[in-house]
Amino acid sequence: MEFHDDFPQYEFRDQHDDVEGKKQRRRLWNVFWIMLGITIFELVLGSYAASHSNVSKTMLKIVFISFTILKAYYIVYSFMHLGHEVKAMKWIIIAPYTTFILYLVFMATITEGNYSKDHKVSPADKVYAAPATAEEGSPAESGEHK
Amino acid sequence: MSDHASADYPANWGGGVSPLKVSYGKLFMWFFLISDALTFSAFLSAYGFMRHKFAGTWPEPSTVFHHFPFIHKELPLAYVGLMTFILIMSSVTMVLAVEAGHRKDKKDVMLWMILTIIGGFAFVGSQAWEWYHFITGTETGHWKDLIVDGKVVKTLVHGANLTYNEYGNSLFGAFFFFITGFHGFHVFSGVMINITIFIMVARGVMEKRGHYEMVEKVGLYWHFVDLVWVFVFTFFYLL
Numbered sequence: 001m002e003f004h005d006d007f008p009q010y011e012f013r014d015q016h017d018d019v020e021g022k023k024q025r026r027r028l029w030n031v032f033w034i035m036l037g038i039t040i041f042e043l044v045l046g047s048y049a050a051s052h053s054n055v056s057k058t059m060l061k062i063v064f065i066s067f068t069i070l071k072a073y074y075i076v077y078s079f080m081h082l083g084h085e086v087k088a089m090k091w092i093i094i095a096p097y098t099t100f101i102l103y104l105v106f107m108a109t110i111t112e113g114n115y116s117k118d119h120k121v122s123p124a125d126k127v128y129a130a131p132a133t134a135e136e137g138s139p140a141e142s143g144e145h146k
Numbered sequence: 147m148s149d150h151a152s153a154d155y156p157a158n159w160g161g162g163v164s165p166l167k168v169s170y171g172k173l174f175m176w177f178f179l180i181s182d183a184l185t186f187s188a189f190l191s192a193y194g195f196m197r198h199k200f201a202g203t204w205p206e207p208s209t210v211f212h213h214f215p216f217i218h219k220e221l222p223l224a225y226v227g228l229m230t231f232i233l234i235m236s237s238v239t240m241v242l243a244v245e246a247g248h249r250k251d252k253k254d255v256m257l258w259m260i261l262t263i264i265g266g267f268a269f270v271g272s273q274a275w276e277w278y279h280f281i282t283g284t285e286t287g288h289w290k291d292l293i294v295d296g297k298v299v300k301t302l303v304h305g306a307n308l309t310y311n312e313y314g315n316s317l318f319g320a321f322f323f324f325i326t327g328f329h330g331f332h333v334f335s336g337v338m339i340n341i342t343i344f345i346m347v348a349r350g351v352m353e354k355r356g357h358y359e360m361v362e363k364v365g366l367y368w369h370f371v372d373l374v375w376v377f378v379f380t381f382f383y384l385l
Binding site for chain 1: 165166167168176180183184187188191192194195198199206208209222223224227230231234235237238240241242244245246248249250357362365366369370372373376377379380383384385
């Protein structure tokens with residue numbers, strides 16, 4: 001069979017004129033303002049929670065993680081143009097990743113997480129290994145050396 | 147192509163068409179990004195697991211990262227907020243370069259790409275500044291029991307390294323260096339690829355080709371770097 005080099009050039013599919021470009025730029029800047037707003041809100045919430053102890057940690061985690069996923073959605077669908085690809089392409093990118101990550105997260109939080117809950121290392125276990133050569137001026141040289 | 151897609155063949159199976167409507171290069175950039183995303187997810191899951199396991203000795207990130215250049219006050223999260231802003235901003239300039247490429251506007255592509263490169267360098271520089279403060283640590287330091295030559299020795303520890311740190315569990319420093327380092331290296335290589343493509347655009351290679359698809363591919367990589375930072379930002383600094 002003869003080699004065909006006359007495939008449709010899909011690089012040209014996305015090309016557009018000035019009018020369409022203006023519309024797209026406005027959309028992109030909108031996404032930027034949304035993401036900036038979310039980030040500023042997260043920072044305010046984070047520094048508020050750092051100075052006030054009456055904020056529920058679980059609620060904070062849920063809020064931060066959902067905002068992160070929302071930002072990820074905006075990046076992938078708008079900036080990376082996945083929203084404009086065909087349906088099959090979207091599935092090929094999203095489905096395998098989601099499958100593996102759900103597996104990983106459940107493994108880390110439920111199976112292994114439960115194990116570590118039952119075998120918690122006590123906070124008193126605070127011995128840290130240091131390099132065999134003691135640092136200059138550390139008590140190791142004067143006190144313990146024989 | 148039309149003679150293959152005859153009446154006997156369904157349009158997509160006769161050859162000569164791309165069912166996914168993306169080019170080879172872009173498709174494989176996506177596949178590479180998925181594998182890279184799995185790597186980063188594994189790192190962050192491991193971080194979360196270890197943090198849960200050693201919850202008693204794990205430091206509160208907002209008490210560790212509160213420095214800001216030229217301001218001698220404790221400002222938790224402000225600096226990392228600035229870094230996030232820089233990276234999101236550079237992501238926007240990148241997507242504007244891609245958009246300019248769709249209009250085949252060489253001047254615009256060059257302008258937005260150079261801004262992206264500057265943003266990338268600013269981010270890597272900010273990260274170096276933060277690493278410097280993390281490594282040197284505080285004036286007061288923290289007394290730790292270290293094992294030196296097989297004996298337990300009380301030592302005044304300043305800052306952090308891969309073996310121990312003054313803030314808490316030694317794994318905290320190890321994870322910080324490993325995850326932000328791996329991400330920083332991605333940013334650095336992204337900047338290098340951006341520079342390469344910028345030079346190609348400037349020399350008119352894309353103009354000769356008739357399309358700016360290379361800008362799109364490097365844009366995908368750059369947005370991915372931004373995407374990873376969004377997650378690192380949440381799991382390392384906010385939670």
